[in-house]
Structure formats: C-alpha cells, structure tokens
Amino acid sequence: MSVTDELLANNEKYAEGFDKGDLPMPPAKNVAVVACMDARLKVGALLGLDEGDAHVIRNAGGIISTDALRSLVISQHLLGTKEVILIHHTDCGMLTFEDADLYDKVEENLGSRPSSSDFEAGSFNDLEGDVRKSLETVRNYPFLLHTDSVRGFVYDVKTGKLNEVT
Amino acid sequence: MSVTDELLANNEKYAEGFDKGDLPMPPAKNVAVVACMDARLKVGALLGLDEGDAHVIRNAGGIISTDALRSLVISQHLLGTKEVILIHHTDCGMLTFEDADLYDKVEENLGSRPSSSDFEAGSFNDLEGDVRKSLETVRNYPFLLHTDSVRGFVYDVKTGKLNEVT
Numbered sequence: 001m002s003v004t005d006e007l008l009a010n011n012e013k014y015a016e017g018f019d020k021g022d023l024p025m026p027p028a029k030n031v032a033v034v035a036c037m038d039a040r041l042k043v044g045a046l047l048g049l050d051e052g053d054a055h056v057i058r059n060a061g062g063i064i065s066t067d068a069l070r071s072l073v074i075s076q077h078l079l080g081t082k083e084v085i086l087i088h089h090t091d092c093g094m095l096t097f098e099d100a101d102l103y104d105k106v107e108e109n110l111g112s113r114p115s116s117s118d119f120e121a122g123s124f125n126d127l128e129g130d131v132r133k134s135l136e137t138v139r140n141y142p143f144l145l146h147t148d149s150v151r152g153f154v155y156d157v158k159t160g161k162l163n164e165v166t
Numbered sequence: 167m168s169v170t171d172e173l174l175a176n177n178e179k180y181a182e183g184f185d186k187g188d189l190p191m192p193p194a195k196n197v198a199v200v201a202c203m204d205a206r207l208k209v210g211a212l213l214g215l216d217e218g219d220a221h222v223i224r225n226a227g228g229i230i231s232t233d234a235l236r237s238l239v240i241s242q243h244l245l246g247t248k249e250v251i252l253i254h255h256t257d258c259g260m261l262t263f264e265d266a267d268l269y270d271k272v273e274e275n276l277g278s279r280p281s282s283s284d285f286e287a288g289s290f291n292d293l294e295g296d297v298r299k300s301l302e303t304v305r306n307y308p309f310l311l312h313t314d315s316v317r318g319f320v321y322d323v324k325t326g327k328l329n330e331v332t
Contacts, residue, residue: 003195010214011328018326027205029169037221039193048176055203058224060237067233070285071226077271105243114309119236143280160184162177
C-alpha cells in the first residue's frame with residue numbers, strides 16, 4: 001500500500017464525519033496566509049483556522065514568487081481578503097543551500113542541469129531579512145488592493161510559536 | 167483587534183500545548199501535496215496528516231506553476247519525497263472567470279491593468295481536464311526524481327471526499 005493509499009483511507013474517515021458542506025467560497029476571516037511548504041508547519045492548526053476561514057498559499061520557503069502574488073491578487077480582488085500573513089520558519093531547508101547547489105544536485109541525480117530560466121531556486125541565507133524583503137514586496141506590489149495589514153513572522157519549529165518580524 | 171491579532175492569540179494557545187519540537191526536516195511520509203489555496207480545504211485534516219508528515223504546496227487553483235515545480239524539485243531532490251498528490255476541488259473560484267476578467271477587475275479597482283507579463287491568471291474551465299493536464303505536466307517534467315506515484319483528485323467541498331481523476 002502506497003502512502004497515497006493510506007492518506008486516501010484517512011480521507012474516507014474524514015468524509016464520514018464531515019459537516020462543513022455549506023461553506024461559501026470567500027474566506028470567512030478575510031485573510032490570506034503565505035507560508036513555507038515545510039512538513040512541520042500545520043498552518044491551520046498553528047493559527048487556529050477552521051475550514052472556510054482563510055486562503056493558504058504555500059511553496060518552498062514561503063517566498064513571494066510571481067505565483068504567490070497571482071494568488072494574492074485573486075484572493076483580494078475576487079474573494080475579498082484584506083489581511084496578509086507571511087510565515088517563514090526556523091530550521092528552514094532554504095537556508096541550507098545556494099541556488100547552484102540545487103542545480104548541482106539535480107544534475108548529479110538525473111544527468112541534466114536546470115538553469116534559472118527553468119526556475120530560480122529561491123534559497124536565502126538571512127531568515128528575518130527574507131521576511132522583511134517579502135513584506136516590502138507585498139506592500140509595494142501595484143496590483144494588490146489591501147496592503148495596510150501585511151505582517152510577517154518566523155515560526156519556531158521547536159516551540160510552535162510565531163515571532164513577528166518588524 | 168485585527169483578524170491577524172486574533173490568529174496570533176490562537177497561536178499562543180497552540181504553542182502552550184506544543185509537543186512536536188523534535189521533528190526532523192524531511193517529511194516522515196515522503197509525500198508532497200499540491201492543492202488549491204481555497205479556504206474550505208483543510209489539507210492536513212482531509213488527508214489525516216500530522217505535523218512533520220508531508221510537504222504542502224498551495225496556490226490559487228492548485229495549478230502546476232513554475233513555482234509549484236520548483237517546490238517539488240526541492241521536495242524530491244533535497245528532502246526525499248517520492249509521491250505526489252494533486253488536489254483540485256469542486257466549486258473552485260478558478261472556474262468562475264477568464265484570465266481577462268481578472269485583469270479587468272484589477273483595472274476597475276485600481277486603475278492600472280496587469281498583463282500576462284505580470285502574471286498569468288491561471289483560470290480554467292474544465293476541472294477534471296485541468297487535473298489531467300497537471301498530472302501530465304508533473305509526470306513529464308524533466309527535473310523531478312520520482313514520477314511513478316503522481317495521482318490527482320477532485321475534492322468535493324460538499325462531502326469532504328477526494329475523488330480520483332485518472
């Protein structure tokens with residue numbers, strides 16, 4: 001049995017007890033979260049979000065990629081969110097390599113080497129600095145509707161706590 | 167009190183009861199999930215994932231953007247994941263507009279109009295079709311290490327159930 005099959009069995013149990021079938025599309029709490037894909041971040045749980053509450057955008061690093069900006073534009077202009085929460089975290093994988101290291105690794109594993117025209121790896125070496133850079137990018141993006149409540153945090157994977165970066 | 171402040175108060179409670187401080191960085195279940203940012207999808211809960219289990223990548227639509235592929239490359243080459251689960255869902259916002267409608271809406275709200283060089287909106291009008299297209303994109307991407315278990319689903323927001331698309 002694959003892990004996917006195991007998770008599908010979990011989903012059957014989830015669906016059996018499901019009672020949230022009437023929620024509307026727009027997030028009830030009018031908030032969008034951008035967070036790292038890291039397995040240790042259970043974003044709904046650590047923010048106390050329930051089904052229907054918030055848009056959750058995640059990628060490697062929780063970086064403000066074009067795709068994250070696209071998602072925020074849709075979130076704000078079409079689905080009414082007004083606040084943005086950015087979450088990076090301690091012990092992040094993105095701190096452990098440089099962009100070229102990732103290309104090296106792919107070449108070592110597969111024999112073909114990606115370049116920045118395939119994708120930028122998005123690694124960073126200053127955790128709080130990258131949160132600040134991300135805050136600035138979102139606050140200055142010309143196509144967002146609400147940028148007065150954009151706040152950034154480092155989640156501590158040891159303690160479960162969000163620490164604000166200002 | 168902003169919603170962000172309310173969620174930070176929830177986080178304080180989460181941190182008080184936190185006992186997952188010793189989890190390693192690589193996902194325990196060796197799986198990466200790509201899902202829509204929709205507020206009704208509580209990805210961890212609907213798959214029965216716990217802290218530390220899986221990478222979760224999310225954006226508007228759960229589309230296979232360059233950023234999603236970048237995240238999957240990092241997930242597989244640097245952090246050992248081997249299976250990929252793609253999740254779209256019923257009643258998705260991406261089904262309700264064409265790319266030009268989003269640009270129109272931004273122009274109406276802000277007076278300046280984005281173009282595809284800023285971002286492609288990523289809308290689609292065939293839900294299962296887009297899952298199939300996404301499966302194909304991931305399976306054929308030349309820089310992934312594991313493409314033998316890439317499976318795609320439509321999550322039913324009325325029932326809580328994942329239905330596989332083959």
